[in-house]
Amino acid sequence: MGRLVVAAAVAGWAIPIAALVNSVVPEPYMDEIFHVPQAQQYCHGDFLTWDPMITTPPGLYYVSLAYIASFFPVAWMFRVADTFDVLCSTAALRSTNVIMAMVCAVLFHDLLLCIRPGIGERKATTYAILVALYPVHWFFSFLYYTDVASLAAVLAMYLFCLKKKFWISAMFGSFSILFRQTNVIWIIFFAANESISYIQDLYPKDNVSHENIEATHQSNKVVSGRDTKTVAQGLRRRRINSPISKNVVVSESSKLYNNLTDEVWDICLKLWNSKCEVLIAFAPFAFVMVAFVAFIIWNGSIVLGAKEAHVVSPHFAQFLYFGLVSAAALLPWHFTPSQILDLFHLSGKNKTCSFLAILMGLGLSFIAVHFFSIAHPYLLADNRHYTFYIWRKVIQVNWMMKYMLIPLYLYSWFSIINILGKSQTRVWVLSFVLSVALVLVPAPLIEFRYYTIPFVILVLHFPVIDNGKLLALGLLYVAADLFILVMFLFRPFHREHEPGTQRFMW
Template identity: 85%
Template sequence: MGRLVVAAAVAVWAFPIAALVNSVVPEPYMDEIFHISQAQQYCRGDFWTWDPMITTPPGLYYVSLAYIASFFPVAWMFRVAKTFDVLCSTAALRSTNVILAMVCAVLIHDLLLCIRPGIGERKATAYAILVALYPVHWFFTFLYYTDVASLAAVLAVYLFCLKKQFWISTMFGVFSILFRQTNVIWIIFFAANGAITYVKDLYPKDNASHENSEPIHQSKKASARDNKTSVQSLRRRRINSPINKVIVCESANPYNSLTEEVCDISLKLWNSKCEILIAFAPFVVVMAAFVAFIIWNGGIVLGAKEAHVVSPHFAQFLYFGLVSAAALLPWHFTPNRVLDLFHLSGKNKTCGSLAVLMGLGLSFVAVHFFSIAHPYLLADNRHYTFYIWRKVIQVNWMMKYMLIPLYVYSWLSIINILGKSQTRIWVLSFVLSVALVLVPAPLVEFRYYTIPFVILVLHSPSIGNGKLLAMGSLYAAVDLSTLVMFLFRPFRWEHEPGTQRFMW
């Protein structure tokens, strides 16, 4: 039932707004001029012509062909279209992403129930609708870009990996790479953590000894407090008491340090290497094929290689932390959250101070030496990042340094929240995956943040219904304002020496 509610909720706003967008902006917009023309080439049966400006594989075009082909027999029967390519209009191609946005919402719903079984059907439905309203994802639902399809494929990889259906997960992994090459990082992330979970299941006694050591100690304290209480009532108290909450958190992360956790898991992986290789053979095949593709292609980018050169853009990593934390306001930017982080650092002042100082120092180096202004960022003001760069980051020479404490706070808050429900090695692998996806990208583009943002939402703790409703209302307000600006503020060209800028 939850799936139907989620799909229906997305459809209620997606189809009318898609119709409005197509009526006001019927022609290809921004990078659509490349994607739509390429898809229409495929619709005409020309699979050999390739636009050199397109940097991603043709996965989206194949999906659109299959989607539109499902309507062709009916259209031909009623003489609506005599040839297949007539149906490949801009509006029809855009509707591919509307359908895929519904698929994304359903996958998020299922993933939440799989990752956090206790969340409940209603809460999972509310969260899925909230993510569907996430402004960056929401906006590109109505345009013909690869982002929505890429997210759908990656979420399917994750869902089937969690269900231990590795062959199906790998199949969707291949599809995800056909939408965007950097998705290979998320395939590795899911496979690696899947292998860790798999090897833990092979050593149930070791896991039990880790997890039971703390509860035994706590149960002695509880029984000493009140030895006259019956066994049944004592169990009830333990379930609802703060002591049990501590046990749950510590049982999820039974190791004393990251080094101990890495060493223990590495040893288990090595001892079970044959079983792991057999179980995860599909992922190994995909990795080998991707390496072969990079060698054959001479790099990860297909077209426009000179404009997408791999660069050490470490500031991009910091931008993601701030943007994601701001988009999850009730989780990260509240007085209680600030006090929690302050008390946490106060428990171990030496380690806490060192972590903050190291974060500030590394962030300063990233901002000062590895902050890149891509020519596309400076030339096209149809992107919000154009204004954020000019009006915020570059408003004066000090501003980019003044934002450093916010970057550090955002990442510390994200890591701390993830650490409450995930193991240290999971958090470390997530942070490294985000860095591997974003740091090599020279262009600041919020679309690149969508997949790690959704993974972050999936693993963040639940919040109250009031805050959830407030977040949904905020997202909806941003979505509507973005739509109004997009539809009713036409652009014109402004020519400058060496550049072409869209101006309002």
């Protein structure tokens, strides 16, 4: 029932707004000037022509072909369209992402129930609708971009990975690369963390806390060896089959290690001791990785077209931007008195380590901002990007502003790590931070839509908040959505650009 409610809610606003967008902006807009003609070439049956300005593989075009083909027989029967390519209008192609937005919301609903089975159907439904309203994701649901379909493929990969259907998960993972090549990082992230969970299932006795071990030791004095074996097997069965007990074990297991080094060393030993089982179970992901490496060697780059404009760059400031943008989009979790006090008390427990961590964070952030803030030509050349205004009116408003934002960047990342650390192991948190860095740092262009996938992963693993805060955040998202929509539909853009930069249409 929850899935139907989520799909109906998204369709309820997406369909009329998509119709409004198509009536006011019927022609391809920004990147659509590349994607729409390319998809129409495929509709004509021409699979050999390729626009050299397109950087991503043709996954979105294949989805559109399948989607449009599904209602072509009806259109032909009622004489709406005599040929298939007639249906491949800009509006029809855009509607692909409307369907994908519904799929994303349903997948998020199922993922939340899988990760947090105690959350309840109603709460999961509310969260799924809220994520569908997330402004960046919401806006691109009405344009012909790759982001919404890319998110759907990644969420499907994650869902099947958690369900231990690794062949299906790897299939969706390979499909996600056809939308955006950087999704290979999320394949590694999901596979690596699930392999850790897999080996923990092979060593059930190591996954209980010291207190539970002591209690078990006392009880073993009054049971026979055979009964002890039966109890251990029962504990293992319950851990594997019960999602709730698995979450408890994950949170308790972090207490077994004094620090991150011990945890990493223990995991490495278990992986080595069980290497055959792990390699066999996760072979599908290995096949995907080998195919991806072969593609990189054959192509000579991770992007397909416009290689000179998408050169891998050390854009470390991008990592900081993500922290602040995500924290701002999740206000009830981060910028509240309780969270500020929580971080303050945490720093007070070990003042020396906290001081060194803050000092190191400030130093690295200053280096990232001063030496590795990249102003891509596309960012400076087109005022239809909101990052154009953020760069000019906020970050570059004066020479001090980019340095004054460093404490906010640092607080945002400390808050994210602190919240994740309450429900995830240290290795999980570290792997997530590294994955975000690998996805964002090489990208020279500041684009908030690049942040969508890691943002959704954050929401999936953040603690549940009460209905009042959810409602407030939902209203904030709706207000932001309406503002973006009004500006998009009714603002007469007058193409500004920085002096000395070329005007790009991309």
